[in-house]
Amino acid sequence: MTRALRNEVRQALAIAFPDAAASLYADDYHGTLRQDPRVQLRAMIARNLARFPDDWRDAAMPLLHVDEAGLGDGILVQAWAPSTIKRRLEGAALHFDYCRTRQLAVDITPKSLRAKLREDQARVESGERRLGGVAIDVAGLAGFAAAVRPERSWAWLMTARNRLKKLANYHGSRNASRAIDAAELRAAGQQLLDKADALHAAARNRRALVAAHTKARTALMMILLAEAPIRITSCAEVELRSGLLDDLTGLFLDGSSTKEGDIDRRAFSATLTDAIGRYVGLHRAVVAAREETRLLVGERGGPIKAAQLSKNLGDFTEPLFGVRVTPHAIRHSVGNFIVATAPDEAALATIILNHRSDAVTPAYHQRADQIVASRKLREAAESSAAALSVDTSPTRRNAGRMKLGNLRRRAITSRAQTRFHRKSIK
Numbered sequence: 001m002t003r004a005l006r007n008e009v010r011q012a013l014a015i016a017f018p019d020a021a022a023s024l025y026a027d028d029y030h031g032t033l034r035q036d037p038r039v040q041l042r043a044m045i046a047r048n049l050a051r052f053p054d055d056w057r058d059a060a061m062p063l064l065h066v067d068e069a070g071l072g073d074g075i076l077v078q079a080w081a082p083s084t085i086k087r088r089l090e091g092a093a094l095h096f097d098y099c100r101t102r103q104l105a106v107d108i109t110p111k112s113l114r115a116k117l118r119e120d121q122a123r124v125e126s127g128e129r130r131l132g133g134v135a136i137d138v139a140g141l142a143g144f145a146a147a148v149r150p151e152r153s154w155a156w157l158m159t160a161r162n163r164l165k166k167l168a169n170y171h172g173s174r175n176a177s178r179a180i181d182a183a184e185l186r187a188a189g190q191q192l193l194d195k196a197d198a199l200h201a202a203a204r205n206r207r208a209l210v211a212a213h214t215k216a217r218t219a220l221m222m223i224l225l226a227e228a229p230i231r232i233t234s235c236a237e238v239e240l241r242s243g244l245l246d247d248l249t250g251l252f253l254d255g256s257s258t259k260e261g262d263i264d265r266r267a268f269s270a271t272l273t274d275a276i277g278r279y280v281g282l283h284r285a286v287v288a289a290r291e292e293t294r295l296l297v298g299e300r301g302g303p304i305k306a307a308q309l310s311k312n313l314g315d316f317t318e319p320l321f322g323v324r325v326t327p328h329a330i331r332h333s334v335g336n337f338i339v340a341t342a343p344d345e346a347a348l349a350t351i352i353l354n355h356r357s358d359a360v361t362p363a364y365h366q367r368a369d370q371i372v373a374s375r376k377l378r379e380a381a382e383s384s385a386a387a388l389s390v391d392t393s394p395t396r397r398n399a400g401r402m403k404l405g406n407l408r409r410r411a412i413t414s415r416a417q418t419r420f421h422r423k424s425i426k
Contacts, residue, residue, distance in 0.1 A: 014204045051093040064089075087140050135164040185226045188317075189226065213286050217297075217309075229331045244295065276295075313327060
């Protein structure tokens, strides 16, 4: 049959046999051959080195050599994670491109960096960029320059990196501002999964089934990240058979799937286990190719990129919560929840979020200290009010102006609380 006639027959069968609608499209979509990560790394390195000047390219090539057998890799390939190589290589290539377009010497010099930072400053003031992003770019450039050309002095670049890092610490993080309550995100994911199930039941063609699958995949991500806040790249690489336990009650990530290179194990609740079972048994079966082993798949049946998962999450959460929630912002949400509920155990956030080192722990301790201080201040205010037999509960105002006696009593109470707080501080 022609494709048009075949689709008409499928639609008719889907109406007559709605439970078999997903299986009608199973043979049409096949997974694409997944490229070796080392092949991808080699291509990325070659693509960016082509934008380097000759002296920088000659110095970087031996350090970034990717051997086919994996035995003769360059020292930077062995020392840096692929994500670090990509970020620093692309940052250096962008800097060299900037030098070419501005008629500057194609090199990393104080003059070229100063010119670039002046333009970045204007973008930060206009809201086009964030200071934290500029600091990350300079830090990546400094790390790359010191590793590739150690014979040159980079003290000036390290100074610029350190100063920008300090300035960025005083500016709010965009991910922190996007953080929402993890429980609310989890509940929203459950509601979205119910909607996806209803759309699947009413679907009569593949387009509607794929739309239901996209909602179900996003819902699963919301529940999964709220409960087990792994990084989005690790989430995209979860294998259905080797990454999940047979009963779907846990997650296992080997060192190659984590940023830190360490094994990561997570236990799931009954809610998350049920969500995974519904996604795999109902929605994933519509689009996944038979040989595909990834848990989360794209519309064509193959693996999906982490950036697309992040985009789907943001597209749904923005109209719902008023902010575009990203996977990294969810990690902030979980960290905030830990600090707020157990300030004395703020270091647990570093363990649960699987940070590379304990260097992030002081930030959570600082936030925990602020929460403890605010609680002590509230307790002191309540204690002083009780000692003075003052009722500080909200009262309803009668219509019209407040009586003068009430104003005087509140002023006396306010002065008494102020004196008590001063004594407590001393």
